[in-house]
Amino acid sequence: MEMMPHKKSGSPADIVQQIKQKRNQLSPPKKDIQRMEMPSQTNTVGAREIMHKITEGEKHLRKGNLFSSIVALREVLNLYTKTKDIQPKDRTTLANIINEVQRKLAESPEFIDLYGKVIFRDDDFATSYDFLCQLIMIKEEEIASVLVNxxxxxxxxxxxxxxxxxxxxxxxxxxxxxxxxxxxxxxxxxxxxxxxxxxxxxxxxxxxxxxxxxxxxxxxxxxxxxxxxxxxxxxxxxxxxxxxxxxxxxxxxxxxxxxxxxxxxxxxxxxxxxxxxxxxx
Missing domain, CATH: 1.25.40.10 (Tetratricopeptide repeat domain)
Known part of the structure; x- marks a missing residue:
């Protein structure tokens, strides 16, 4: 029996191109950043929540659970941009950690297999958030089309x-x-x-x-x-x-x-x- 083709909602490359039209083009990553822990004496509730979600996403990625790691990173980016009670020093540290997490995700074999080569621009978390939201939406549409076919x-x-x-x-x-x-x-x-x-x-x-x-x-x-x-x-x-x-x-x-x-x-x-x-x- 011939298999029905999946519903097509646009490729990741198309999404990147659309986002580029709204924002600056993604730039090459900076040099590797060593993982830094949040200083406990200045760690706010918001910063701890973001770190918890980062750790959760990294665990998913190590286990090969790509979609869950993408969802976790999207939540991290959303929390980072919306949480106000983060001290400037903690915000800088968090930004460096998030940049590192983005690179790990983009360089993972599972991500490359599904979406190809993608470069996240350091500190441009609004673009990253938009991109991940659209990846998630497209994947959910594809899954829905498979399950009802x-x-x-x-x-x-x-x-x-x-x-x-x-x-x-x-x-x-x-x-x-x-x-x-x-x-x-x-x-x-x-x-x-x-x-x-x-x-x-x-x-x-x-x-x-x-x-x-x-x-x-x-x-x-x-x-x-x-x-x-x-x-x-x-x-x-x-x-x-x-x-x-x-x-x-x-x-x-x-x-x-x-x-x-x-x-x-x-x-x-x-x-x-x-x-x-x-x-x-």
Whole structure:
């Protein structure tokens, strides 16, 4: 069955361009800033609340929960701009920490996979806030379009499931679409059979996109499948094949290497690895 395309609400690049028309163009980041703690003797309630939210967002990012880390950073920026009871010294320290957090987010593999290269301008928190708000809005619209799509529901084979299992499967899709890796994998571990359904859904979507020539979209769907089952050598094989079709030799080599590492006796993978080595060499 052909997969229905996701609703398109504009790419992150389009959003950046729109914001640039309203504000100054994003500039290259300054040199790395060492993480600084808020001085306890001058720490106000507002500053402590912001630091708590920063810590929460960083934990999400370390776990691979991209969407939650984006939401947390948006809340940090909102608090920073609206909270008045922050002493000047604390405000400067917080600004430096927020700049560092923005760079970590933009440089994370999960963020780059979904949104590409983005540079946040230091101290331009109004632009950052606008950008994150639009990323969140677009992602929620995309998720909504996925969950109400009849073709996708049929592909997931939800009709024969109980109401509880249908809701769990849709939650898995929602987490995969958001890039909430640790939350997704915990849910899959507790519901292995449903995880297999969602895994097959994304893998088949990737195959269909590859066959239709939409390789970039195929790679995105394979990555979602890998977020459910990162140790499946067949998914890494599919990724390698997609990268080969668009001439990205190094990426193909990396993916097939991961497949062989997971299963050294993976015959089809070994054949592809040999082919890629000859291709690169």
């Amino acid at each position: 009849d073709g996708i529901n049929q592909s997931l084979k939800l009709d024969h499931l109980s109401k509880k299992d249908r809701e769990t499967a849709k939650l898995m899709v929602s987490l995969a679409e958001r890039g909430e890796l640790s939350m997704l994998q915990e849910l899959v571990a507790a519901n292995d059979g449903l995880g297999s359904l969602v895994l097959a859904f994304y893998n088949e979507a990737g195959i269909n996109y590859r066959k239709s020539g939409n390789i970039d979209k195929a790679i995105i769907e394979y990555k979602k499948a890998l977020s459910i089952s990162p140790k499946d050598e067949h998914l890494h094989y599919n990724m390698a094949r997609a990268f080969m079709e668009i001439g990205q030799k190094k990426d193909a080599e990396t993916c097939i290497g991961q497949a062989i590492q997971l299963n050294p006796y993976f015959y089809e993978g070994l054949k592809m690895q040999k082919y890629i080595e000859q291709w690169i060499g």
